[in-house]
Amino acid sequence: MVTKLDKAQVVVVGMGWAGGIVSAELTKAGINVVGLERGKDRTTADYTMAHDELRYQHRTELMQDLSKETITYRSSLKQKALPMRHYGTFIVGDGVGGAGSHWNGQTYRFLPYDFEIRSQTVDRYGEGKIPGWMTLQDWGITYDELEPYYEKFEYMAGISGEEVELWGKRAKPYPTGPLVKTPIMKTFEEAATSLGYKPFVIPAANLSESYTNPDGIQRGACQYCAYCENFGCEYGAKGDPAVTVIPVAKQTGKLDLRTHANVLEITSANGKATGVLYVDMLTGEKFEQPADVVVITSYVFNNARLLLNSNLGTPYDPKTGKGTIGKNYCYQVTGGTTQLFFEDKEFNLYGGAGALGIEIAEYMGDNFDHSDVNFIHGAGIRSTQYGDRPIATNRVPKGTPNWGAEFKKQSIKYANSNFPVKTQGASMPHRENYLDLDPEYKDAWGYPLLRMTYEYTDNDRELVKFMATKTREIGEKIGADIIETSEEQGNFSVNKDTNTHNTGGVIMGSDPETSALNKYQQMWEVENVFVVGASSFPHNSCFNPTGTVGALSYLAAEGIQNYIKNGGGLLV
Amino acid sequence: MAEKENFTEKRSTRRNFLKNSGLTLGGLVLGGAVTSLVVKNNEGTTTTEHEAAHGGGTTTNYNHALMFFTPAEYQTAAAAVERIYPEDENGPGAKELGAAVYIDHQLAGQWGNNVKDYRLGAFYKPGENQGPQTKLLRKDLFRAGLEALDAYSKENYDAVFTGLEPEQQDEVLTAFSEGKVTLYGNTGSGEFFSLLRTMTIEGVYADPMYGGNNEMKGWAMRKYPGSRMQYVNEIQSDEFIELKPEGLSSHMS
Ligand SMILES: Cc1cc2nc3c(=O)[nH]c(=O)nc-3n(C[C@H](O)[C@H](O)[C@H](O)COP(=O)(O)OP(=O)(O)OC[C@H]3O[C@@H](n4cnc5c(N)ncnc54)[C@H](O)[C@@H]3O)c2cc1C
Ligand code: SF4
Numbered sequence: 001m002v003t004k005l006d007k008a009q010v011v012v013v014g015m016g017w018a019g020g021i022v023s024a025e026l027t028k029a030g031i032n033v034v035g036l037e038r039g040k041d042r043t044t045a046d047y048t049m050a051h052d053e054l055r056y057q058h059r060t061e062l063m064q065d066l067s068k069e070t071i072t073y074r075s076s077l078k079q080k081a082l083p084m085r086h087y088g089t090f091i092v093g094d095g096v097g098g099a100g101s102h103w104n105g106q107t108y109r110f111l112p113y114d115f116e117i118r119s120q121t122v123d124r125y126g127e128g129k130i131p132g133w134m135t136l137q138d139w140g141i142t143y144d145e146l147e148p149y150y151e152k153f154e155y156m157a158g159i160s161g162e163e164v165e166l167w168g169k170r171a172k173p174y175p176t177g178p179l180v181k182t183p184i185m186k187t188f189e190e191a192a193t194s195l196g197y198k199p200f201v202i203p204a205a206n207l208s209e210s211y212t213n214p215d216g217i218q219r220g221a222c223q224y225c226a227y228c229e230n231f232g233c234e235y236g237a238k239g240d241p242a243v244t245v246i247p248v249a250k251q252t253g254k255l256d257l258r259t260h261a262n263v264l265e266i267t268s269a270n271g272k273a274t275g276v277l278y279v280d281m282l283t284g285e286k287f288e289q290p291a292d293v294v295v296i297t298s299y300v301f302n303n304a305r306l307l308l309n310s311n312l313g314t315p316y317d318p319k320t321g322k323g324t325i326g327k328n329y330c331y332q333v334t335g336g337t338t339q340l341f342f343e344d345k346e347f348n349l350y351g352g353a354g355a356l357g358i359e360i361a362e363y364m365g366d367n368f369d370h371s372d373v374n375f376i377h378g379a380g381i382r383s384t385q386y387g388d389r390p391i392a393t394n395r396v397p398k399g400t401p402n403w404g405a406e407f408k409k410q411s412i413k414y415a416n417s418n419f420p421v422k423t424q425g426a427s428m429p430h431r432e433n434y435l436d437l438d439p440e441y442k443d444a445w446g447y448p449l450l451r452m453t454y455e456y457t458d459n460d461r462e463l464v465k466f467m468a469t470k471t472r473e474i475g476e477k478i479g480a481d482i483i484e485t486s487e488e489q490g491n492f493s494v495n496k497d498t499n500t501h502n503t504g505g506v507i508m509g510s511d512p513e514t515s516a517l518n519k520y521q522q523m524w525e526v527e528n529v530f531v532v533g534a535s536s537f538p539h540n541s542c543f544n545p546t547g548t549v550g551a552l553s554y555l556a557a558e559g560i561q562n563y564i565k566n567g568g569g570l571l572v
Numbered sequence: 573m574a575e576k577e578n579f580t581e582k583r584s585t586r587r588n589f590l591k592n593s594g595l596t597l598g599g600l601v602l603g604g605a606v607t608s609l610v611v612k613n614n615e616g617t618t619t620t621e622h623e624a625a626h627g628g629g630t631t632t633n634y635n636h637a638l639m640f641f642t643p644a645e646y647q648t649a650a651a652a653v654e655r656i657y658p659e660d661e662n663g664p665g666a667k668e669l670g671a672a673v674y675i676d677h678q679l680a681g682q683w684g685n686n687v688k689d690y691r692l693g694a695f696y697k698p699g700e701n702q703g704p705q706t707k708l709l710r711k712d713l714f715r716a717g718l719e720a721l722d723a724y725s726k727e728n729y730d731a732v733f734t735g736l737e738p739e740q741q742d743e744v745l746t747a748f749s750e751g752k753v754t755l756y757g758n759t760g761s762g763e764f765f766s767l768l769r770t771m772t773i774e775g776v777y778a779d780p781m782y783g784g785n786n787e788m789k790g791w792a793m794r795k796y797p798g799s800r801m802q803y804v805n806e807i808q809s810d811e812f813i814e815l816k817p818e819g820l821s822s823h824m825s
Contacts, residue, residue, distance in 0.1 A: 053777070059683065067689060073702055081702075082698050083693060181808075182807050182808060223802030224802060348803065348812060348813055350797050352807065403657070408660060409660060492701055495702075
């Protein structure tokens with residue numbers, strides 16, 4: 001039994017950053033939006049007991065409930081995919097605000113090079129630089145075109161940062177200055193500077209000072225409370241859709257926000273979407289919500305899965321390389337860390353913020369010559385201070401057992417006397433790294449789960465080896481009693497904590513043969529469906545994704561308004 | 573910003589008030605605790621100081637009781653967690669910190685029952701990078717593991733696990749960690765060991781409301797200040813600043 005509801009002008013599926021931005025922009029422009037979110041509504045009042053490491057980090061309180069749906073994983077086409085039964089690597093957002101409530105807030109722009117990566121690689125190094133397996137492509141948009149939209153996101157969220165010479169040009173400075181420098185950041189800064197690098201403080205959605213954004217939203221400064229990554233901010237100091245764009249959309253009176261509404265399918269007829277089918281997560285009741293325009297902002301995984309389960313677009317086939325939905329799934333590399341242990345120094349590592357850190361840009365993208373290395377792109381090299389929580393963080397020198405007397409002794413000894421010099425490296429697409437529907441496993445409502453086929457590529461592994469020499473160099477310059485470098489990128493594991501920077505699967509571009517979306521995030525094959533998220537990235541850069549997701553969301557919101565104004569048609 | 577500072581200020585004032593009111597009740601509390609100690613007998617994890625300091629106003633740590641384990645299972649678990657995180661010159665081990673009580677409470681609840689895990693479809697033997705595919709619920713895995721600790725100890729040392737010397741217990745746990753023992757349902761002992769190891773660390777360092785980290789001594793040992801509201805000054809200081817730990821109960825209004 002399905003209850004059919006009155007038609008909406010626009011239905012938005014998922015209320016994280018992408019859905020929140022699109023909803024705020026459309027409702028401000030007078031368009032009526034039905035917002036469907038599978039999780040609960042959230043405000044800062046939900047975070048009164050936020051400083052609970054067990055509940056939020058290890059019991060993933062704010063994340064998608066895996067008993068309802070998960071992904072399946074295999075490392076190659078030959079393996080049988082099995083479900084990720086509990087969280088290990090990435091963690092998926094849930095509820096109003098999505099992952100934007102419990103993210104760290106490191107807010108970057110991608111490099112001009114990223115958007116034209118194929119053309120620039122060919123121009124500079126020749127076709128031969130790109131291996132046959134690498135399905136590398138330009139994004140169908142340039143940095144300059146996207147620049148104003150980055151600015152919109154940064155001014156809305158209140159990003160605190162400083163100018164970085166080696167990045168794309170900015171029309172305006174960051175709305176607020178950088179966060180403070182802690183002793184470990186100063187130590188990194190000194191070493192990096194003496195090696196000739198120009199370190200910068202990581203741009204942050206943790207506010208360095210109180211700030212009022214262009215929508216009139218006022219927020220206070222970050223308190224460096226250290227319960228940031230995986231936690232919601234009780235101060236509202238962290239840029240979170242639930243304290244920025246969503247209240248703005250609500251205030252217009254034009255957002256009909258329905259929580260516990262889990263979208264199962266996009267309905268369609270004659271090559272156009274007609275609306276969505278959703279189920280109330282609490283009661284099990286099903287509803288059909290017809291709409292003129294359907295906007296899918298349900299994060300990378302469900303963005304791809306909803307299209308596949310609804311037969312919209314052409315599924316990607318790794319054997320022929322044809323089709324687009326599921327193509328160019330990428331991740332990120334974080335190997336090549338140099339870990340430092342100190343005998344007689346103690347830092348206040350219990351304090352920190354999700355985006356507090358310092359980094360160098362010299363090895364990002366094509367900022368260095370790749371003629372003599374066998375990889376493209378690069379990494380940021382950084383030291384961060386998120387706040388070391390005691391269940392999660394017990395760094396001990398190599399050779400220490402992970403339990404027993406020696407473990408206890410060493411983990412306590414170094415609890416406040418260590419920090420790593422880390423990398424965050426780009427991830428290039430591989431013809432056989434992709435997303436499709438699992439042939440066997442289903443979600444709680446009987447719909448196929450998304451199947452991920454993924455392994456790190458040779459490019460990733462070479463990149464990590466190179467970066468390990470650079471983190472070592474900085475580590476040695478800093479000087480410590482024990483310096484340990486992990487030189488290689490291990491294999492991907494669905495059960496090992498790395499990060500939640502999943503990208504691709506519904507990628508943008510300038511050619512309908514090789515991409516699913518145009519630059520307005522409009523589906524080439526189904527003109528009234530817009531799909532917004534990091535799923536649009538044709539490859540993943542060496543940055544956290546959300547700055548770029550935010551910029552694309554603003555661009556999409558403009559596209560949707562034009563689409564409605566034009567009365568339909570593909571946008572150009 | 574000013575508003576935020578006020579907010580923090582108010583909170584610490586409220587906390588001070590709570591602390592002070594706790595002190596006023598101190599005499600009464602102590603009296604109650606002594607009585608309860610006389611009535612109780614076992615294993616010295618509870619002391620008068622401990623009872624008195626706990627949760628201003630109560631006379632007994634009502635949290636210190638079992639929801640899941642039998643008393644014998646509890647003893648085995650307490651012995652095992654102590655080997656994972658033993659008492660040493662830094663301070664108490666996992667047993668005194670209440671990690672076995674913590675584990676008992678967790679196994680009785682949604683974590684022990686894998687409520688938020690994907691449980692649908694067939695369970696196959698996983699490839700190296702596909703994560704555990706164990707059909708057993710955590711509570712059943714843990715119980716099977718405790719049983720196997722005793723069985724293995726009897727077979728190799730002629731005594732149950734709690735009857736072994738600490739070095740022997742370490743040998744047993746090492747064998748378990750290396751997956752050398754097979755548990756109920758053909759499950760590898762490595763899976764039990766990794767659950768035991770993880771839950772011990774949690775029981776030592778999670779907020780005391782969960783039943784472990786007694787009196788926040790787990791935090792104190794590593795100079796961790798718990799769940800305080802802000803570190804604006806500390807974060808910029810070149811000197812290490814040791815703060816007295818505070819738990820989540822200080823965030824109650
Ligand atoms: C712990 C953590 C730290 C992070 N740190 C950073 C960082 O420092 N910097 C950075 O750039 N990025 C970071 N990220 C990534 C960042 O959070 C995401 O890129 C961003 O939030 C994605 O926004 P989104 O709107 O695309 O998706 P989400 O925020 O995931 O929102 C999607 C929403 O859709 C809902 N939904 C999904 N499926 C359905 C359905 N079928 N029906 C209805 N609703 C549905 C979900 O419940 C969710 O609320 C981090 C992520 C995590 C998990
Ligand atoms: S570190 Fe700052 S931004 Fe993050 S939760 Fe704490 S106060 Fe909020």
